Amino acid sequence: MSKPLLVIGNKNYSSWSLRAWLMLKHAGVDFDELRIPLFVEGYKEKLLSCSPAGKVPVYRDGDALVWDTLAIGEYLYETHPLLWPVQREARARARSVSAEMHSGFVTMRKLMPMNIRARGRKVEISAWLEADIARIKTIWRELRTQYAGEGPWLFGSYSIADAMFAPVAFRFLTYGVSEPGAVDEYVQTVARDPLVQAWVRDSESEQEVVDSFEVGA
Ligand SMILES: N[C@@H](CCC(=O)N[C@@H](CS)C(=O)NCC(=O)O)C(=O)O
Known part of the structure; x- marks a missing residue:
């Protein structure tokens, strides 16, 4: 087969x-x-x-x-x-933040497109964009605080929620969004994941340049 x-x-x-x-x-x-x-x-x-x-x-x-x-x-x-947390309430929360990512953060998705190769880009942070960024930081900070003892991922063990937020970690790296502590540590956890690193290597070898995704100065 x-x-x-x-x-x-x-x-x-x-x-x-x-x-x-x-x-x-x-x-x-x-x-x-x-x-x-x-x-x-x-x-x-x-x-x-x-x-x-x-x-x-x-x-x-x-x-x-x-x-x-x-x-x-x-x-x-x-x-x-095991792709969702085992505990039912945690699973409901993981599904909620994943659905929030799936249907929301429209301003951030538009004004800060994922561009893995790029670093040091700056975009204007409007109030709407700031609100998206603040909400993501809150989700990550709260989850990492609650599940700190159970592993490095949002719910301790890796879950679909981590896959849903992985591109946001790259947006933070590309556009210099940072918050010392749990947020920056989570971005580093994503960036150090060997599977993510394999994807990054492949993206670095791609030749296509899509102008509409090349934003920021
Ligand atoms: N809601 C869809 C969104 C998929 C989506 O927008 N994919 C983009 C690439 S990241 C795409 O296919 N764009 C090409 C196009 O819209 O023509 C999902 O969750 O998979």
Whole structure:
């Protein structure tokens, strides 16, 4: 039987691709990757030939086709239950912060696009952007304080919530967002993850430059 397949975009820019890829890698799934560079001639047709939504990531496992990052996470959870915290209240909270990431932080996603290779970029911090950043810092600070004794990840052990916030750690690194203590330590935990480092190496070897993601001076 052929391996499951994850279709992704550019590793440097595609934050949703990174999230699904990390969920699969942390679950220990053996899968193939198909990379479709985004925003170049003909890319949309290629995406639509893989996914009805015309977006990445999309995951094919035998007859199952799963598009949308959180749906991929829930699909994996059915066979890899440690992807969410074991304790029910923690699991509800992990699902809540992950859903908050999935549907929210629109200003940050627009004004601070993920750009893994870039460092030292500065963007204007509007009140809306500041509110998104403050909320993320609060989520990370509170979770890391509560679960400090159980491991380095948001809920102690690695969970889908960490995959959901991994691209935000890169945004903090790219645009110089910092808060000494639990927040900066969590960013470093993400950056030191060997799986994240493998993704970063691949993103550094990509040649495409997408102007709309190259923001900040
Ligand atoms: N809600 C979707 C969002 C997926 C998404 O927006 N993917 C972007 C790449 S990060 C994409 O495919 N963009 C190409 C396009 O919209 O044409 C998810 O969670 O997977």
